[in-house]
Amino acid sequence: MSESVNRWAPGCCYGPVLTQTDLYLLDTELELNPILKNQSDAFQISFNVATGQVTGTNHESGDRELPFGPVKDEAATLPRVSELIVITDISPWCTTIKNPSGVTINDFCNSIWKEYTENMVTDKEFESLRPRDQETVRRYAANVAGQNWGGYYTPAPANIPTRYKRVDWLRDRVWFNKLSKNDNYAKARLGVSTPNIFVMSLKHY
Numbered sequence: 001m002s003e004s005v006n007r008w009a010p011g012c013c014y015g016p017v018l019t020q021t022d023l024y025l026l027d028t029e030l031e032l033n034p035i036l037k038n039q040s041d042a043f044q045i046s047f048n049v050a051t052g053q054v055t056g057t058n059h060e061s062g063d064r065e066l067p068f069g070p071v072k073d074e075a076a077t078l079p080r081v082s083e084l085i086v087i088t089d090i091s092p093w094c095t096t097i098k099n100p101s102g103v104t105i106n107d108f109c110n111s112i113w114k115e116y117t118e119n120m121v122t123d124k125e126f127e128s129l130r131p132r133d134q135e136t137v138r139r140y141a142a143n144v145a146g147q148n149w150g151g152y153y154t155p156a157p158a159n160i161p162t163r164y165k166r167v168d169w170l171r172d173r174v175w176f177n178k179l180s181k182n183d184n185y186a187k188a189r190l191g192v193s194t195p196n197i198f199v200m201s202l203k204h205y
Contacts, residue, residue, distance in 0.1 A: 008033055008074035010104075017080045017102045023195050030077040030195045035105055038178035043071050045105075047176035049202065050144075050167050052113035072106035081196050084108065086179070087189050088200040091116075091169055092125060094190065112176070112200070116167040126164065141168040170202060177201040 018028060034040040035056075043056040043066060054072070055065040076084055080102030086095045097103050097111040126134060141164050167174060179200055183193040190197065 008071075008078070010073050010075070014075070015079055017082050017100065019082050020194075020196070023081065028079060028195055030079065030081065032179055032181075032198065033074055033076055033078075033105060035071060035074065036076060036108065036179045036198075045176065047109050047112075048174055049112055049116050049170065049176060050174040052110070052117070054109050068106075072109075073104050076103045076105055076108050077196070083196060085190075085194070085197045086112065086200050087186065087197065088202065089185070090173060090202060091166065092128075093119075093166060109176075116170065117165055119166050121164045121166055121169055125169075129169075136171050137164055137168050140171045141165070144168070172204050173202040175203045175205065177203045 016022075018026070022028070035043050035045050038044065040058075042058055044058055045054065045056050046065070047054045054068040056068065056071070057064070057066060076097075082098060082100050082102065084097040084103045084107075086097065086108070087093075093115065095111055095115045097107050099107045121137075126137070129137065177200075179198040181197075182199045183197075185199055186193040186197045
């Protein structure tokens with residue numbers, strides 16, 4: 001992993017950290033860390049959005065999990081940026097990740113985890129879901145709360161949650177897959193596309 005560490009590890013020799021204004025003025029294309037693109041041979045990330053747990057594997061480690069510590073402070077992009085904006089096609093929320101010293105992989109994971117576990121779904125947001133999806137969110141939230149709600153036709157247990165966290169919206173798609181660029185989708189969602197807007201894909205258990 002020495003080549004990756006040499007290039008992406010923290011340091012002061014990689015040029016200045018670009019602000020949002022810098023990106024607008026320079027229109028600099030950003031290179032995303034291979035770990036976040038899910039293209040790293042050295043560390044294939046395993047990040048659970050619901051628990052915040054991050055580990056990794058590689059071909060040499062086999063089934064043995066690798067600790068997150070050695071790579072967590074690697075830069076998320078080169079050039080480094082003070083803000084990273086993340087959207088996903090399975091939720092309506094936009095996560096802005098900030099670090100004046102340059103956004104890191106750890107900043108990304110920690111911010112996404114907090115975004116989805118510390119914020120609640122509003123009534124209006126919940127009502128925008130199809131009835132079947134509303135039922136799935138209710139069932140997921142009940143199971144997480146230990147109510148063990150079964151199938152769609154099983155009577156709901158008593159005292160199921162009536163408010164839902166954003167992570168409940170994701171249902172079982174709580175494992176990070178990768179970040180990628182999609183300027184057309186960014187413009188459709190946010191009305192603008194800048195080099196630091198990335199689309200997050202998630203996968204099932």
